[in-house]
Amino acid sequence: MFRPEIKVIDCTVRDGGLMNKWQFDNTFVRQVYDALAEAGVDYMEIGYLSSESAFDRNEVGPWRFCGEKDLKAIIGDEEKKIKLSAMADIGRIEHQDIPMRSDGSLDMIRVACYAHQTDKAIELAHHCMNKGYETTINLMAVSTLGPRVLEEALADLAKSEVPIIYLVDSFGAFYSEDIEVLAKMYMDRLPGKTIGIHAHNNQQLAFANTISSIISGINYLDATLYGIGRGAGNCPLELLLSFLKNPKFKVRPVIEVIEKQILPWREKIDWGYFIPYMVTGVLNQHPRAAMTCMESDKKNEVTEFFDQVSSAANG
Amino acid sequence: MFRPEIKVIDCTVRDGGLMNKWQFDNTFVRQVYDALAEAGVDYMEIGYLSSESAFDRNEVGPWRFCGEKDLKAIIGDEEKKIKLSAMADIGRIEHQDIPMRSDGSLDMIRVACYAHQTDKAIELAHHCMNKGYETTINLMAVSTLGPRVLEEALADLAKSEVPIIYLVDSFGAFYSEDIEVLAKMYMDRLPGKTIGIHAHNNQQLAFANTISSIISGINYLDATLYGIGRGAGNCPLELLLSFLKNPKFKVRPVIEVIEKQILPWREKIDWGYFIPYMVTGVLNQHPRAAMTCMESDKKNEVTEFFDQVSSAANG
Numbered sequence: 001m002f003r004p005e006i007k008v009i010d011c012t013v014r015d016g017g018l019m020n021k022w023q024f025d026n027t028f029v030r031q032v033y034d035a036l037a038e039a040g041v042d043y044m045e046i047g048y049l050s051s052e053s054a055f056d057r058n059e060v061g062p063w064r065f066c067g068e069k070d071l072k073a074i075i076g077d078e079e080k081k082i083k084l085s086a087m088a089d090i091g092r093i094e095h096q097d098i099p100m101r102s103d104g105s106l107d108m109i110r111v112a113c114y115a116h117q118t119d120k121a122i123e124l125a126h127h128c129m130n131k132g133y134e135t136t137i138n139l140m141a142v143s144t145l146g147p148r149v150l151e152e153a154l155a156d157l158a159k160s161e162v163p164i165i166y167l168v169d170s171f172g173a174f175y176s177e178d179i180e181v182l183a184k185m186y187m188d189r190l191p192g193k194t195i196g197i198h199a200h201n202n203q204q205l206a207f208a209n210t211i212s213s214i215i216s217g218i219n220y221l222d223a224t225l226y227g228i229g230r231g232a233g234n235c236p237l238e239l240l241l242s243f244l245k246n247p248k249f250k251v252r253p254v255i256e257v258i259e260k261q262i263l264p265w266r267e268k269i270d271w272g273y274f275i276p277y278m279v280t281g282v283l284n285q286h287p288r289a290a291m292t293c294m295e296s297d298k299k300n301e302v303t304e305f306f307d308q309v310s311s312a313a314n315g
Numbered sequence: 316m317f318r319p320e321i322k323v324i325d326c327t328v329r330d331g332g333l334m335n336k337w338q339f340d341n342t343f344v345r346q347v348y349d350a351l352a353e354a355g356v357d358y359m360e361i362g363y364l365s366s367e368s369a370f371d372r373n374e375v376g377p378w379r380f381c382g383e384k385d386l387k388a389i390i391g392d393e394e395k396k397i398k399l400s401a402m403a404d405i406g407r408i409e410h411q412d413i414p415m416r417s418d419g420s421l422d423m424i425r426v427a428c429y430a431h432q433t434d435k436a437i438e439l440a441h442h443c444m445n446k447g448y449e450t451t452i453n454l455m456a457v458s459t460l461g462p463r464v465l466e467e468a469l470a471d472l473a474k475s476e477v478p479i480i481y482l483v484d485s486f487g488a489f490y491s492e493d494i495e496v497l498a499k500m501y502m503d504r505l506p507g508k509t510i511g512i513h514a515h516n517n518q519q520l521a522f523a524n525t526i527s528s529i530i531s532g533i534n535y536l537d538a539t540l541y542g543i544g545r546g547a548g549n550c551p552l553e554l555l556l557s558f559l560k561n562p563k564f565k566v567r568p569v570i571e572v573i574e575k576q577i578l579p580w581r582e583k584i585d586w587g588y589f590i591p592y593m594v595t596g597v598l599n600q601h602p603r604a605a606m607t608c609m610e611s612d613k614k615n616e617v618t619e620f621f622d623q624v625s626s627a628a629n630g
Contacts, residue, residue: 175526175558176491203554204516208523211490226590238590239518242597243490251597255590256618263615272588275541275553275570282557282566300578303571 002245005219007042010237011198012262013063014045014087015229019269022047022061028261029063029074032225035257037081039241040248043108045222046071049086051097071105083107087138088124090117095124101132108134110166115145115153122160129161136220138166138198142182143173143284154189164194164220169209172202172232172281176212183216196220199235201227202281204273206235211243225254226262231287232277270294275302283313317560320534322357325552326513327577328378329360329402330537330544334584337362337376343576344378344389347540350572352396354556355563358423360537361386364401366412386420398422402453403439405432410439416447423449425481430460430468437475444476451511451535453481457497458488458599469504479509479535484524487517487547487596491527498531511535514550516542517596519588521550526558540569541577546602546609547592585609590617598628 012032013024029046036044047063047070055064062070066086085108088098101107109128113121121137128135137160139153157165167182174182179197186195197213197220199206210221223240227233238258241249276290276299293305327347328339344361351359362378362385370379377385381401400423403413416422424443428436436452443450452475454468472480482497489497494512501510512528512535514521525536538555542548553573556564591605591614608620 176523177530201519203557204519204522204551207519208491208526211523215492227588236519236588236593238593239597242518242593252618252621255594255621258590259615259617263617273542273551275573278551278553278557279570282554300574302574302578303567306567306570 003214003219004246005194006214006244006246007220008237008240008244008249009043009045009085009196009220009222010036010041010224011045011222011234012224012228012237014047015224015234016265016271017047017061017063018230019228019271020265021059022063024061024063026073031257031261033074033082035253038253039250040246041082041237041241043083043085045085045087045110046074047086048092049088049098049106049109050092051094053094054092066106068099068104075105080105085110087112088128090120090124093124095127098128098131106133108136110136110138112138112140112168114140115149118153118156122156122162125160125162134164135162136164136166136196137162138168138196140168141170141286142168143171143178151189154186158190158193162193164196165190166196166198166220166222167213167218168198169200171284171286172200172206172277173284174199174209175205176209179209179212180216183213183218187217194219196222198222200229200281200287201232201234201273202277202287206233207239210235210240226258226266228262228265228271231271231291232273232281233271270299274299276305279306279309283309285309285313318529318534319561320509321529321559321561322535323552323555323559323564324358324360324400324511324535324537325351325356325539326360326537326549327539327543327552329362330539330549331580331586332362332376332378333545334543334586335376335580336374337378339376339378341388346572346576348389348397350568353568354565355561356397356552356556358398358400360400360402360425361389362401363407364403364413364421364424365407366409368409369407381421383414383419390420395420400425402427403443405435405439408439410442413443413446421448423451425451425453427453427455427483429455430464433468433471437471437477440475440477449479450477451479451481452477453483453511453513455483456485456601457483458486458493466504469501473505473508477508479511480505481511481513481535481537482528482533483513484515486599486601487515487521487592488599489514489524490518490520491524494524494527495531498528498533502532509534511537513537515544515596515602516547516549516588517592517602521548522554525550525555541573541581543577543580543586546586546606547588547596548586585614589614591620594621594624598624600624600628
């Protein structure tokens with residue numbers, strides 16, 4: 001589908017970092033950066049923007065912070081080859097720790113929030129816009145919201161200045177039919193704004209739901225290399241670029257960096273389709289319990305996991 | 316989606332056997348049989364129906380033949396708990412080697428064919444129907460057919476007595492939009508017949524395309540435990556049953572047999588989403604080259620594979 005408004009945002013380092021506490025070395029991040037630029041991807045989300053006081057650098061890697069020094073270690077002295085994005089969590093970044101866009105290397109800040117944090121997210125997003133950034137709000141865990149709460153959040157977002165609002169399937173719980181209904185609702189309630197999609201792969205539907213989003217008129221598309229990301233992971237970038245018929249996208253650099261940098265991580269961390277992630281997705285639950293199971297020595301005891309999680313869901 | 320006409324066919328042993336030459340032991344097959352019956356699945360496709368002269372039992376396991384002795388070793392002397400299906404390939408089964416349905420344990424024979432074999436498939440299917448079997452024709456590799464050839468095959472099938480015709484995405488090349496168009500075409504050209512879907516997962520779309528099929532009115536749905544099957548595998552049964560809202564289906568027995576019998580095979584054979592399978596799917600090619608790559612010591616050299624296969628496709 002060739003539609004010039006479509007933008008692809010790679011979240012490999014940011015969402016993949018949720019699986020290894022952002023312990024990617026600079027060679028990894030630099031090769032991903034080079035590959036994404038060569039592939040024609042529009043944005044690289046290189047991590048979270050956090051205040052140094054929010055986390056300990058002995059425990060998490062540099063991409064939990066995205067300090068200007070960290071960014072410069074990747075970009076070097078050359079001209080930047082691709083727009084850079086960072087995600088901001090409510091409460092983990094102080095306003096004074098966000099540089100003016102003109103003083104730093106980030107182009108876009110995406111504010112992640114739950115529905116009850118919508119007002120705080122709008123405030124933070126407006127602050128980022130005032131500092132010159134392209135800005136989005138990514139409303140998470142929408143699959144858990146009742147219609148009244150969702151309508152209220154969308155009404156608040158509609159009144160904001162924030163131009164891009166994301167539909168986020170945090171738990172990988174949505175079917176394509178859900179995406180169609182929600183995309184229509186978002187576009188209806190948020191006139192004049194651009195809508196984005198961030199899907200998770202618990203039910204092997206991240207790519208399919210991203211296609212449904214495109215068909216429904218959503219234009220900002222998140223993906224990651226080989227689907228790396230929290231739990232079941234995300235929409236695989238190599239599939240998305242192969243689907244999009246825009247000649248500016250090239251798949252080969254993506255395949256190459258998967259071979260060099262992602263497959264080695266496949267030996268160390270378990271993202272992708274596994275029964276525990278499938279179970280939390282089907283039950284519309286946070287993948288927390290599934291991640292704990294996958295990190296334990298009981299990762300193959302999936303019947304016990306199914307029983308625990310379903311009885312908790314029904315009890 | 317609760318629609319009483321929907322039937323689920325598990326192809327674990329038949330399609331999974333393409334990855335290990337049907338070397339599943341009787342405990343495996345018996346536990347799958349028990350679990351599918353308990354889960355409420357409608358049919359178990361237990362293998363291929365072949366003449367003994369077509370293959371060597373020293374090279375392939377019993378489920379390449381589905382002899383009555385092989386079947387009895389699973390069913391025992393009890394009443395059969397689930398309908399059994401076998402697939403028949405053109406040229407690998409002699410008419411005289413097919414017992415009357417009343418003399419054996421199979422309920423359904425599914426005749427697989429390429430478009431140029433449609434006449435032979437109809438002849439074999441009619442023969443099976445005359446022997447009392449439920450019968451389908453599974454037209455393979457539809458993604459490679461031009462409209463004239465496909466129309467001709469469908470016109471021939473429309474004139475046949477065979478009541479169930481399958482749409483088969485052998486190469487995992489279809490997007491949901493393709494499924495919608497083809498489902499409509501099949502239903503239009505094959506009035507009065509039931510349509511089935513058999514999807515492959517090269518682009519992580521087997522489940523999504525099966526959902527699209529359901530929405531488009533297709534009623535016979537193929538799936539396998541944990542998606543086991545040739546190359547990228549099939550639509551995962553545990554996802555399909557979780558999606559279908561018919562209360563007769565139970566997911567827990569499926570999860571349990573995956574833990575006991577399928578996860579151990581996961582250590583030995585590589586079905587599922589891997590870059591070589593993705594590449595042949597995107598290029599609409601037979602997974603043969605990808606399977607050779609995956610069985611070699613170069614399975615992680617995916618850039619070289621991409622270059623070889625794409626230059627062959629463009630050359």
